[in-house]
Amino acid sequence: MAASNGKKYTYYPGCSQTKTSRAYDASVRGVAGKLGIELVELEDWNCCGASNYIAIDARKAFVLSARNLALAEKTGRPDIVTSCSGCYVILAKAKKYIKTNPKLHKDIDEALATDGLTYTGNVSVRHVLDVLVNDVAEQRIRAAVTVPLAGLKVAPYYGCQIGRPYGEFDDEEWPHTLDDLVAWSGAEPVNFPLKSKCCGGILMTTQPKVGRTLVGKLLKSAKDAGADCIVTACSLCHVTLESYQKKVSRHLGEDVNIPVLYFTQLLGRALGLTHKELMLKDSLTHAEAVLP
Amino acid sequence: MRVIDGKVEGRELTKKFLEEVMLIPNGEKVNMCIQCGTCSASCPTGYAMDFTPRQIVAALRANIIHEVLVSNSVWLCASCYACTVRCPAGIPWTDIMYQLKRLGEDEGIIPRVKKGHELATAFNSIIDKYGLSAEFLLMLKFYFRTGIFKALGQLGFATKMLTKGRLDLGAHKIKGIKGLQKMMAVMEERK
Incomplete structure (x- = not known):
């Protein structure tokens, strides 16, 4: 195990990571362990509300995030880190709204006070990818690679909400951090033109035809780029890309089946974590066959 | 009688909506829309929408809001923020789509595609x-x-x-x- 740089992070897994995307959670924790990043799970965290709560009631949606942020503040650690881009953007958005709307801030304060919590907005909302690329950084990651992935062609899929709308740590349109990380792990990032195009997310359930069209374009773009697999950095993107490849192929009239991995599974393997530790058997797309 | 767009009810509801938009960070920029269509061209689901994002602004300017709310448009927004980051006027488009969703909820106006x-x-x-x-x-x-x-x-x-x-x-x-x-x-x- 690598030496810790002494910094501890509050880890906010989010609902998907407890079951549906438990392999993402396992691989994030595994990678953190290998690189000496100390992740401390936020005590009694609640759902961020996703893109659903805010679509019906913004004020209640913001208090969901404010409770998580206030619990994180209480720990004294400066960062709250999540691996789900949905959670990431929702927490960041709540911070922005509360900061610019004094009435909302006052109401949030009163609401939190009923359970003894206070909110000042001084916790930074971070994505795991940001922490890996910027805090751990290239040198330490390259130095920790023990299983070379040379020759593996990877389509890095960012999804939408990791860079947009705030662009805190990467470009909104043409991000590169995940490409970098893939390269540092020894694999080869392919030129993937749709890397930050939306997968449609929940539309796969509510508007399946539109969902299949969007996912179809992404899978085809990755295959056309010559990728052996796609890596994702969001639990919702992941489940959307992996779950309906047969239906999507039928919809498109073309075979677009391709293995999909969490980016932390790829990195984790490079760092020497086993298939079992990375829960590769959870994959619906034979991800285990891609990695040595 | 429910809302008849372009008439009194449509005007009042549009006014109420725009007041709410002003509370969104950068919401006031909606007045700066020049109808360039960058939002619609950037929208991954715009092809399937009754009203594209650009058309929604044009409709609101004509006090047509009820038809927008019952259309399939607002709930086809997947919240990807492509429009928001590309809008040359800096309009927080995705957040305005969320506000439209909430307005429909508050007013009891249920979209055609539920x-x-x-x-x-x-x-x-x-x-x-x-x-x-x-x-x-x-x-x-x-x-x-x-x-x-x-x-x-x-x-x-x-x-x-x-x-x-x-x-x-x-x-x-x-x-x-x-x-x-x-x-x-x-x-x-x-x-």
Whole structure:
């Protein structure tokens, strides 16, 4: 195990990571362990509300995030880190709204006070990818690679909400951090033109035809780029890309089946974590066959 | 009589909506729309929308809002923020789409294509009760509301997920659920 740089992070897994995307959670924790990043799970965290709560009631949606942020503040650690881009953007958005709307801030304060919590907005909302690329950084990651992935062609899929709308740590349109990380792990990032195009997310359930069209374009773009697999950095993107490849192929009239991995599974393997530790058997797309 | 667009009711509802938009960070920029269509061209689902984002602004300027709310447009927004980051006028488009969703909810105007709305309300009822999401319960609620036979199409997927150990049939409460519910009540009271 690598030496810790002494910094501890509050880890906010989010609902998907407890079951549906438990392999993402396992691989994030595994990678953190290998690189000496100390992740401390936020005590009694609640759902961020996703893109659903805010679509019906913004004020209640913001208090969901404010409770998580206030619990994180209480720990004294400066960062709250999540691996789900949905959670990431929702927490960041709540911070922005509360900061610019004094009435909302006052109401949030009163609401939190009923359970003894206070909110000042001084916790930074971070994505795991940001922490890996910027805090751990290239040198330490390259130095920790023990299983070379040379020759593996990877389509890095960012999804939408990791860079947009705030662009805190990467470009909104043409991000590169995940490409970098893939390269540092020894694999080869392919030129993937749709890397930050939306997968449609929940539309796969509510508007399946539109969902299949969007996912179809992404899978085809990755295959056309010559990728052996796609890596994702969001639990919702992941489940959307992996779950309906047969239906999507039928919809498109073309075979677009391709293995999909969490980016932390790829990195984790490079760092020497086993298939079992990375829960590769959870994959619906034979991800285990891609990695040595 | 419900809203007749372009007439008095449409004007009042549009006015109410624009007042709410002003509370969104950078919301006032909606007045700066030059109808360039960058939002619509950037939108991954715009091709399927009755009103594209650009057309929504044009409609609002003509006090046509009821037709927008009942159209399929707002719930086709997948919240990808492509329009928001590309708009040359800096209009926070995605947040305006969210505001349209909330306006429909507040006014009881149900969209013609209901599924996005049904999924959101089913999801929220679970969060209100447990403080955490519960996938299986959500799907049960959603398909119960939108057509239980559609759920048959999901059986294969559900079985696969269950076999993999990735589908939780239960629902779990956070420890501080009572506290969270009190917080939600305060936000409701102070509206």
